[in-house]
Amino acid sequence: MRARIVIGGVLVSIGILSVGVESAVVHRDAVSAAGGTGTSDAGGTAGGTESGTGSGTGTGTGTGTGTGSSSTSGALKDGTYTGTAAATQFGNVQVQVTVAGGKITDVTPLQLTDRDGRSVQISAQAAPVLRQEALSAQSAEIDTVSGATYTSEGYLQSLQSALDQAR
Incomplete structure (x- = not known):
């Protein structure tokens, strides 16, 4: 009986944590879409191979119109x-x-993280997700893949460099 209570408590805690994380992501996205100020942290671990945090901030006017430059502005050649x-x-x-x-019609990885077998595995799983996100967003302004933070950040940095050349 005691084991059921403990397990039930753990499951309730996990449910609350999931709702809290989902609410934070929705709030961050809503603030960014409204042109307000917001920050986000993305990070994760995958077998201890990749972990880290990334952050970004956005600012906007009181009317919800964003100010500043965007990497999606301007036509691509x-x-x-x-x-x-x-x-x-x-x-x-x-x-x-x-x-x-x-x-953007295609994004092809020329190099992916390869320090060890786990890095290769993580990159192989993250690359198709990052490609699809870039094609959908038509920019380098996409979220990192959880558990593949370093691969994601390198991918986005290289992607932005390529897009800068296309402007």
């Missing part, structure tokens, strides 16, 4: 662009971007 190799503690990450009709 058609072509294939290779981003700079981003050095991470688990190896370099470099991507190539193809633009057609002013839109």
Whole structure:
């Protein structure tokens, strides 16, 4: 009987934690969409191989209109662009971007983290997710993949470098 109570308490705690995290993400996204000020932290661990935090801030006017420059402004020139190799503690990450009709049509990883077998595995799982997010967002302004923080940050850095060339 006592074991059921403890397990029930743990499950309730997990449910509350899940709702709290989801609320924080929704709040952050709502604040960013409204042009307000917000910060976000993204990080995670995967078998102890990759962990870390990333943060970003956005500012806006009181009317909800954002101010400042955005990496999505300006049309992209058609072509294939290779981003700079981003050095991470688990190896370099470099991507190539193809633009057609002013839109990102493909993102190909040229280098992914490869310090050890676990880094290779994490990169192999994260790369398709990052590619799809970049294609959907049509920019480098996408979230990192949980558990693949270093790979994600290197990918986004190289992606932004390639997109800067396409402007």
